[in-house]
Amino acid sequence: MRGLDAIHADLAGLYRDLHAHPELSFAEHRTAAEAARRAREYGYEVTTGVGRTGVVAVLHNGPGPTVLLRADIDALPVTERTGLAHASTVEGVMHACGHDMHTTCLLGTLKLLADARALWSGTVLGVFQPAEEIGRGARAMLDDGLYERFGTPDVVLGQHVGPFPAGMIGAHPGPAFAGADSLRVVLYGKGAHGSRPEASVDPVVMAASTVLRLQTIVSREIPGSETAVVTVGALNAGTKDNIIPDEAELKLNIRTYKPDVRDKVLAAVERIVRGEAAVAGAVREPDIETVDTFPVLVNDEGAVARTMAAVGAVIGADKVLDPGAVTGSEDVGLFGTDAQVPLCYWLFGGADPAAYGAAFAAGTLDKDIPSNHSPFFAPVVDPTLTTGVTALTAAALGWLDAR
Template sequence: MSRPAPSAQASADAARTALRGLGALRDDLAALYRDLHAHPELSFAEHRTAAEVARRAGEFGYEVTTGVGRTGVVAALRNGPGPTVLLRADFDALPVTERTGLDYASTTEGVMHACGHDMHVSCLLGALKLLADARETWHGTVLGVFQPAEELGQGAQAMIDDGLYERFGTPDVVLGQHVGPFPAGTVGAHAGPAFAASDSLKVVLHGKGAHGSRPETSVDPVVMAASTVLRLQTIVSREIPGGETAVVTVGALNAGTKDNIIPDEAELKLNIRTYSEDVRTRVLTAVERIVRGEAAVAGAGREPDITETGSFPVLVNDAGAVARTMAAVGEVLGADRVMDPGPVTGSEDVGLFGTHGEVPVCYWLFGGADPAVFGAALAAGTLDRDIPSNHSPFFAPLVEPTLTTGVTALTTAALAWLDLR
């Protein structure tokens, strides 16, 4: 039976003891981060990254299992009876051409760690090392879960389907973090719906092709697509209550091959972000109504095809888990460095680890932007222009103090849930 939860102060004291070893790790972790950044790998192809994670975790004394959910890695350290704490980092990259100009920029053409997953891996490996070295101070089990394919929204489910909990044990809490474009050295967690649900759709509008000189013989899918895009923008402004949040984005519109040919079809790719099932249903219903309605008005002879291409559930942070975790983190980093960022419209599949086993989740953000540059941009009102966001070809977290903050937060969070000696 686990002991009562340690106080924030006790957790912070244990963390400070463990963190004494961080100074000796900083250079190695920074080198690891730069190496991972230079060698990004796409979803479910993270073979080099997985091998490096497995090698290091094994050297730290963890029992390492590879190939979980295809390319995932699980590192387990069982240190007597007590709670099981799952620490998660994702490690896939994006099909983005890097434009940072860094001397450790991606060496893989058209692929980049544009979302900071390389930073997540480096921080988790640092935390695993510190927790292993301080194992005399705590009881329980630490599960380091290195997850593939977060960018596809498929990696967490793949690991679950591969028997993650049946093979390694159901955790008492799921903890994790994501680097973001706000000042390095700070962290933020929001209780309740914290990251939006995401739905991706492909819409194919069917028209009737013709010569560009004789549009009267056609049903023009380009015009149909243009009308559809404009009408879709009214969903949020005219169908969603002012107190609710939704985002509808048409990320791609593809049609035609030549200026004097009216094509047979046009393709739209949509992304939808919501926080509640009611709003999600309302938006998806409106999308289908508008797409089919515009096709009918245009005189299309065939119904449009609407296909779901991806989905992330809303990530709900457990209020008690956030309070307990952030109280300890604030004791170590300083309360002025812990904030509530509110719900963000980005999406994350880490919540599946919580819903699968009805396990509380605490997932937080930590800053990666240069504080001086961020402060100047904030004062000038140019944050969107001067501070690259995740998925930008210019996104590049400041190595320090981002690494130190991430390692500190993960280590402290874990010790807030383990039994302390």
């Protein structure tokens, strides 16, 4: 990509700096300030504080389409264990999902587009979105008047790094990322001394039975032709070995692609939770609270075809594949569905190609290639960065008018 070599070292330094200074959802003040500073230097009109900590960078360059380029900027409550020289300096917080790479790639693309204004016509909206990890950032920016203030785009483009070989791109038309529902369940028992379990209604046993029963939803209630995932990510109860507590908390994560499957899974979760509580003699009805919800991300078929053709023409068509639908979730889809704007959101590899190839040959991908949200996840700087900037820039130029 023309001009990338000249800025590559600066972008690599930026990526390492962002990785070392991660910030949680809606607390991305340093990250937002750096994105805003750089975009202003590139010649963009920049507005901060959109959707609390979001940044919008606008470059008007004559008549033509408006193209929205999005990157998420928040990190996760994960303790990093990569051992990298640029590992997180913030205790218990890590860029374990690659949003630092997304931010860097978008800034690189904004720079290249600004420098190549003689080649294209239209408007670029660079959107640095907060709070993707809790599914609230896109909605916050839209509710803060994103389109009313900056214009409705003709297309929404974005990308996410994943644990497959760097240098590769993957896009799937139609439902591409699963919808997700996060639930918090509190089961109420009756506390007692550990020596007198007969005086209690044990919420630990109640919770354990509930966890096991929840595993039957996908295996026994969802047809094999459909996709659903039910995960109990946390079970919290008690403080001491000889005290039976009076309540237990479960945290659930549910992934689906279709509304009817989602409804069936959610109904089954409620039935099982309430049923196990009743069987155990719970002293009161359990609480079931929805914490976060991500909609299904649906890629527009025409937008995928056009975008991937533009990307493939630059990086090579042999490096573009269809990975199928993935069970990860993303709130970027709201930027498309809220205004019925076509969306193309793709994956780009972040794993060392040689290491990936060796693990694939040995059948040890799950063991040797860390996935997103792992404390060991860290994309290799190159060719991940080069591919990400090149793909996003080529995609944008594929929609802007050529001069």
